[in-house]
Amino acid sequence: MRVYYFLMINIIIKLLVVGLLLYGDAFANEKINRAISENKLVVFYFKSQFCPYCAQVEDFVFSDEEVFKKLSNFVFVELDIRSDEGSKLARKFGVPGTPTVVIYDPKTDKVVGLIFGSRPKEDYLKTINKACKLYNIKTC
Amino acid sequence: MAIGTAIVRVPKEAKKGEIIRVQMVITHPMTPPRRDPQTGQEVPPHNLTKLVLLYNDRVVSEMNMGAGVSANPFIALPLKVEESGVIKIAYEDNKGGKWEKSAEIKVV
Amino acid sequence: MNRRKFLLLSAVAVAGLTLAPAIKPAFASSKLEEEIKKRIGVDLSVIKESADIKLTAPTIAESGANVPITVESTIPVDKVERLWIFVDKNPIPWIADVKFTPENGKVYLSTRIKMGETSNVRAILQLKDGTFVMATKEVKVTAGGCG
Numbered sequence: 454m455r456v457y458y459f460l461m462i463n464i465i466i467k468l469l470v471v472g473l474l475l476y477g478d479a480f481a482n483e484k485i486n487r488a489i490s491e492n493k494l495v496v497f498y499f500k501s502q503f504c505p506y507c508a509q510v511e512d513f514v515f516s517d518e519e520v521f522k523k524l525s526n527f528v529f530v531e532l533d534i535r536s537d538e539g540s541k542l543a544r545k546f547g548v549p550g551t552p553t554v555v556i557y558d559p560k561t562d563k564v565v566g567l568i569f570g571s572r573p574k575e576d577y578l579k580t581i582n583k584a585c586k587l588y589n590i591k592t593c
Numbered sequence: 594m595a596i597g598t599a600i601v602r603v604p605k606e607a608k609k610g611e612i613i614r615v616q617m618v619i620t621h622p623m624t625p626p627r628r629d630p631q632t633g634q635e636v637p638p639h640n641l642t643k644l645v646l647l648y649n650d651r652v653v654s655e656m657n658m659g660a661g662v663s664a665n666p667f668i669a670l671p672l673k674v675e676e677s678g679v680i681k682i683a684y685e686d687n688k689g690g691k692w693e694k695s696a697e698i699k700v701v
Numbered sequence: 702m703n704r705r706k707f708l709l710l711s712a713v714a715v716a717g718l719t720l721a722p723a724i725k726p727a728f729a730s731s732k733l734e735e736e737i738k739k740r741i742g743v744d745l746s747v748i749k750e751s752a753d754i755k756l757t758a759p760t761i762a763e764s765g766a767n768v769p770i771t772v773e774s775t776i777p778v779d780k781v782e783r784l785w786i787f788v789d790k791n792p793i794p795w796i797a798d799v800k801f802t803p804e805n806g807k808v809y810l811s812t813r814i815k816m817g818e819t820s821n822v823r824a825i826l827q828l829k830d831g832t833f834v835m836a837t838k839e840v841k842v843t844a845g846g847c848g
Contacts, residue, residue, distance in 0.1 A: 496630070504847035505766035508664065512625050513765070513792070513817030521628040529630040550846045570844035571765060573818040612806035625793075625815075653804045661788065661796035663767045663813040670799070673806030 481530055481538050485559045488528040494558055494565060494584060496527040499534045499543055501551040506571035510552045514574045523581050526593045527556070556584045594620045599694040601682060606699045607674050613698070615646060615680055616669045625660035641686045646670055649678035674700045733787060733823075736794040741785060741827065748825055751834035754808075756824040758838045765816045765842040772824040772836070774808035781808055783827045790820035816842050 481497075488495045498515075500507040514520055532539035534551050542548075546555045549569050554577065556566035565587065566580040585593035602616040619641065627636040640660040646653045654670050662668075672680065681695040730738075734745045757771040772784060778801050786796040796814050808826065816822070819841045826834050 498630075501847055505664075505764045506845045506847060509764065509766040509815070509817070511627060512660075512815060515630050516625065516627045517792070518628075521630060524630040525633060531631045550848045552846065570846040572844045573842075576844075614809070614811075623815075648804060651804065653802055655800045656797060657799075658797040659793060659795065661791055661793060661815055663815050667769075667811075667813050669809070669811035671805050671807050671809040673804055 481532065481542060484528050484530045489559045491528070493526065493528050494556055494588060494590075496524060496529050497542060497546070497553075497555040497557060498529065498531045499539060499548050499551050499553040499555070500531065501534050504551050507552040509571040514572075514577050517574050520574055520577060520581070523578070523585070523593050526585070526590050554580075556580065558588075596621055597684075597686070597690050597692040599682065599684070599692065601680065601694050601696040603672075603680050603696045603698050606701060609675055609700050610673065611700075612671050612673045614669050615672050615682075615696075616667070617682055617694070618665060618667050619644075619684065620665055621686065623660050623662055623664045623666060639686065639688055641666065641684055644668065644682060644684040646672065647681040647683065648672060648674070649676070650681075674698060676700050731789075733789045733794045737785075737787065737825075740795050740798070741825070741833075743833065748833040748835045750837060754824055754826050754834050754836045756822065756836035756838050758822050758840050760839075761841045761843060762816065763843070764845050765818070767813045768816050768822075768840055768842075769811070769813050770822060770824075771811040772809065774826055774834075776808060776826065776828070776834070778805050778807050779803045780828055780830070781826060782829050784808065784810060785823075785825040785827065786810075786814065787823045787825065788814065788816055788820050789823070790818050791816065816840060818842055 485495060515524070532542060534540060534543050534548065546564055546567065548555065552571060554568045555564055558565055565584045568577060568580050597620065599617055599619040604613055607613050621641050623640045624638055625640070626638045629636050638660050641658055644656045644658070653672060656668065677698065677700045679695050679697055681693060683693045685691045737743070737745050753776050754772065754774040758768060762768045770786070781801045783798055783800050785798045787794045788796055797812070799810055801808055819839070821837050821839050824836045828834070
């Protein structure tokens with residue numbers, strides 16, 4: 454009886470691992486596809502656990518009303534830089550560390566802007582506004 | 594460590610009338626009200642709100658705080674010890690969390 | 702432009718600059734002043750800087766998420782009601798307040814606070830006689846990141 458249970462759990466775990474490997478990228482890809490269909494740019498936010506600078510940006514920049522409103526014009530994707538998805542995209546974009554925000558045009562596969570570090574919100578607004586202007590996003 | 598666990602550091606021994614330093618570190622995220630750009634939602638704050646310093650069950654000091662205090666707060670307060678006893682901190686957060694932690698001190 | 706016009710313009714500019722600080726519109730109070738009024742119940746203008754209270758904080762903070770501050774005062778603790786900590790430019794300027802009793806022995810607090818950007822940190826001591834003293838320190842918050 455015990456051997457049977459052990460085998461079942463073994464198979465289930467293997468299926469889960471395969472599933473994750475095959476579909477692990479689903480999260481970011483799904484959001485990128487949504488951005489394309491909604492005609493929006495993507496804002497990737499790369500973070501890492503225990504990084505106090507990420508906490509600072511989340512507390513003071515993303516939570517700021519003005520920044521939050523502007524970000525609602527984009528598809529926002531939060532990624533752990535150490536995850537499979539996160540590390541792959543970080544390599545693609547040349548992300549130096551965390552916190553890093555990458556503004557990305559999914560249609561042309563181009564990086565429109567990149568900000569690294571816990572900068573004051575004005576620096577973030579500058580880069581976001583540049584993207585908004587370049588792409589003529591009226592509500593931004 | 595679980596949220597609400599604390600480390601309280603006091604000298605093992607002190608002279609009568611000495612002013613010692615009670616040092617504490619409490620595990621707590623201390624997240625301010627946040628807006629999550631991914632979900633578009635407002636995330637309510639989760640932070641310690643009050644800390645009471647007691648000595649042999651007498652209230653010595655009360656501290657009110659918000660999410661402006663750093664995560665996993667380090668706090669040090671002074672205490673004048675006249676007799677041996679138990680130093681206790683009682684603290685709570687804005688989600689109903691209530692905890693206590695004690696340390697003993699010998700006064701010579 | 703001709704010399705006379707230039708001199709006149711400069712005179713006006715100088716007059717404007719010297720008078721400007723005095724002409725403070727009554728309705729424009731900063732977020733800090735409003736917060737102090739709300740929490741302590743007094744105007745910032747009645748709180749004076751004093752060497753009797755000392756605030757230690759880094760001039761340049763490594764991380765805005767963790768700025769160590771220490772407050773001490775030579776004022777006897779039995780004359781003290783409460784200590785208040787504020788950061789001018791935080792979305793919520795009030796950080797914490799501590800009630801002292803004689804059993805504390807002295808006025809002292811050490812902790813770590815969050816700062817969103819370069820700003821003044823203020824330690825305000827509320828005394829039992831209704832007066833207030835304050836120490837202010839500007840802390841520069843630089844950008845940082847994790848490799």
